[in-house]
Amino acid sequence: MKVTVKFFGLLSEVANCDEEVFMTDGHTVTELLQVIYRKHPKLQLQQFQIAQGNKLVTDQIKLTGELIALLPPFSGG
Amino acid sequence: MKSEKIKNIFVQGAITPEFIANSIAKHQVKTQIGAHDIFLGQVRADNVDGKIVSAIEYTAHEEMANQVLHEIREATFEKFNLTCMHIYHSLGSVASGEICLFVFVSSPRRKEVFQAIEHLVEEIKAKAPIYGKEIFEDESHQWKLNS
Numbered sequence: 001m002k003v004t005v006k007f008f009g010l011l012s013e014v015a016n017c018d019e020e021v022f023m024t025d026g027h028t029v030t031e032l033l034q035v036i037y038r039k040h041p042k043l044q045l046q047q048f049q050i051a052q053g054n055k056l057v058t059d060q061i062k063l064t065g066e067l068i069a070l071l072p073p074f075s076g077g
Numbered sequence: 078m079k080s081e082k083i084k085n086i087f088v089q090g091a092i093t094p095e096f097i098a099n100s101i102a103k104h105q106v107k108t109q110i111g112a113h114d115i116f117l118g119q120v121r122a123d124n125v126d127g128k129i130v131s132a133i134e135y136t137a138h139e140e141m142a143n144q145v146l147h148e149i150r151e152a153t154f155e156k157f158n159l160t161c162m163h164i165y166h167s168l169g170s171v172a173s174g175e176i177c178l179f180v181f182v183s184s185p186r187r188k189e190v191f192q193a194i195e196h197l198v199e200e201i202k203a204k205a206p207i208y209g210k211e212i213f214e215d216e217s218h219q220w221k222l223n224s
Contacts, residue, residue, distance in 0.1 A: 006138070008136065008137075008138055008206065008208055009136070009208035009210075009220055010208075010220040051138065051141055051206070054138075054140055054141040054144040054145075055141075069138050069206070071138065071206050072220075073222065073223070074202070074203070074204070074206055074207055074208070074223065075207065075208050075209045075220065075221040075222055075223045076135070076137070076142075076166060076178070076201060076202060076205045076208070076209065076223075077118045077166075077178045077201060077202045077207075077223065
């Protein structure tokens, strides 16, 4: 499956881009994360939540092909 | 009044005093309102190890933030007796001293607006995927952390 991943806040500096497309044979967010970590190992040291579509999800959730966002702690306002 | 449509909360750059004044003026026709409350977030020139913050550059997961804000708005209308509610947040660069967040609630009576405004601001800070990058006068930066 082809999944578009967006990196927000500090994570865009760690990944050195805002957005990237990953290919994965996996079916869950955890499996996608393994693919992302292979390319950007430093992301493993960061704290973040994951959103699929516009909803926060857990690692075990199934990939739907919608946009995945890696969201570090929010700092609006 | 309940809003059904997902609104766009984002404004490019600082939220100007004129924008806020206009927003207040638009409510003069809504004569059932007896109380407004307004929260304005202003960019603070923090001193971090001798370096002064000159601006904050805001980015966001815009679509998700608008969806999250829609849910917060609906839940706040359920919780408090409000006539209307407006929320605006900056994107892009906002200089220190300028306004980056404008939250405006109105109700027939004052007690509701005092509670609702605090509730809203805390919810926005906790749940909206918005990011601030603090830019120092020497053009170095650090990512803002909400306390």
